[in-house]
Amino acid sequence: MTQSSEIAGKANFDHIRYAQLWEDADVLCAALPQDPDKTLVSICSAGDNALAMLTLDPARVVVVDLSPAQIACLRLRIGAYRALSQPEFLELMGSRPSTRRGALLDRAIAEIDSETRLFWQDQRDDVIAYGAGGVGKFERYFRIFRTKLLPLVHSRKTIDDIFVPRPKAERQKFLDQRFNTWRWRLLLNLFFSRFMMGRMGRDKAFFDHVQGSVAQHVARRIKHAAVDCDPSQNPYLYWIMKGKHGDAVPMPWRAEHYTTIRDRLDRLDIRQGALEAFIDDGDKADGFNLSDIFEYMSPNIFAQVYGQILSAANPKARLVYWNMMAQRRVPPAFTDQMTTLTENEIRLKAKDKAFFYSDFVIEEFQG
Template identity: 45%
Template sequence: MQTSEAARHADFSAIRYAQCWEDADILVEGLNVQPGDTCLSIGSAGDNALALVAAGAGRVIVLDLNPAQMACLDLRMAAYQALDYPELLELIGSRPSRRRRTLYRRCRPILSIDARRFWDAHGASIDAGIGGAGKFEHYFAIFSRRVLPLVHRRATIQRLLQGGGRATRLHFYEKKWNTIGWRLLFQVFFSRFVMGRLGRDPSFFRYVEGRVADRILFRTRHALTELNPADNPYLHWILTGCHGAALPRALRKEHFQTIRENLHRIECHLLSVEQYLDQAGENVIDRFNLSDIFEYMAEENYHRLLDRICRSGRPGGRLAYWNMLAPRHRPASMADRLQPLDELAHRLFLKDKAFFYNAFIVEAIR
């Protein structure tokens, strides 16, 4: 049985991501999810698995190595059942609330025993909003509360988030936002060292070369100028600790009832992709949401897993994944089995609101 390289190096004892920091809008479009499709999705906090349900998937197989991440999805699924739509947003932290513990108590009877035990021990995280409970979110909270105020005042931040036309955004960025202080702060806080200590697991940088902060700063400029900050829920959370008027796909009102009625389509497995595919068989999965798992692997392990995915996937199926810092693309040796959909992927990447990634990859199984 093939084992996961990430499992041998990373710490999976606590919530790493309390939200999926990937844009489900481009994920769903890239995968071209069809009614009844069987989808495999990396768990994280579960938002993208829920978005696949909203897109009409008939079965969503959620995989994660971390029980804490599964507890995040379990509580979300309970919230869709037990709460109404505004209450869901309160529990997540998208909207202000003083009654999150009460909302949790309504969800609690629906939770699995393990998830109930986990969240009972994390009352402070519930009070603050479960969308802020992860290490990555704590990292952003330090940035927004302690670091960013050193270079930009609250009024400047609010003006940025109002967005506007492209010319207005470019002018504001160059004249008001892109100061020497901003650039220096960015180089320090988003360095490999600081991000590894406070944000991501240090082992996730094993295959990263070059200056991390430079790459993220380039993509941040794109998000603040080429995209409209007013429409970006991820940017709003990073800068303010909650969502603005725009919300991630799974949290939009138009998808709430569809998700609520189809939660039975989700099945969760505390397994690696490698372990699950070893038992899944061949030609059984239509769509693969693979997050950015490949950049945590040596290139030979990435190629080996791609081969296994192709055998489990149905012809015409698709896989989508992100590169944040380590480049991963289908090797030429697999040209007869995987077709890169580069034009589609690049078009989607240009509107990716989760802007810190360096590439979005979509490939079709031949």
């Protein structure tokens, strides 16, 4: 059985799972080859990181995803970059409060294909309420956390205070003295139990290969996001805690990249289907954003898919991916063909604002 059929057979892909990308585009782009005119490949998810990769000035970005709903997230963004200004884009996505999201949505979908337009018209009420970046299953999970549970544990003032800029030592003090209370620890253990994550956030099938407690993992990662990194610069943490963005927004949504991305939208080559389909085409690429897809595979399938990717890689191609809890790195059969870019990994891991992931991997193909 191939990896795609392995996962597609278990999980349900008929709705939006991720309405925005919960992987840090800044570290992704810093990890990929920096020369222009490369062919890059990206897992789509909500599309934001494929858009971010356009800032690297590639010849093209091939974007793949098994899920039509995830591809629809990218197509909405393409319409929005073309039809809206950057401040309007932020309103549509939910980064900023808005009283005109319905009208912004209408403009963003006016020129896109009719199937995608209908798909988004169906989501209109939710887009108006939460922003287009808030309508996925994963974001709904955070919304329940934020609106129903977080108020039982922390006051609004404490939540706001997380995002006040302060030196690292003060951040540790804030975490120890004001944030990490017994109520908070209880909430983490309940909410991030495997049962709840499977029910409300991630499909239970995705935990088949994961070891350890999700709550312990989350507690470690919160220290990374709240102390080691600066929370005032972290759009991912801000959205989880407040359901919108503050001054910091994900890299492809920032004003300084908006026109560059808009001017290069034609370089996206979108393909609904498995990553393996790109590979079978005989195309070769120089950089792969593989999200955290390997985590969802059994070790054997992982090794098989890894080999397939190398067959579609040019010399010096980089494979970039995250792990949340399952450990995935170059399988033994391919170690002599790959160089792990450890220094880059360490440098970028320290900056990774998307704090769910325990590992960030950059491997270079020797060809």
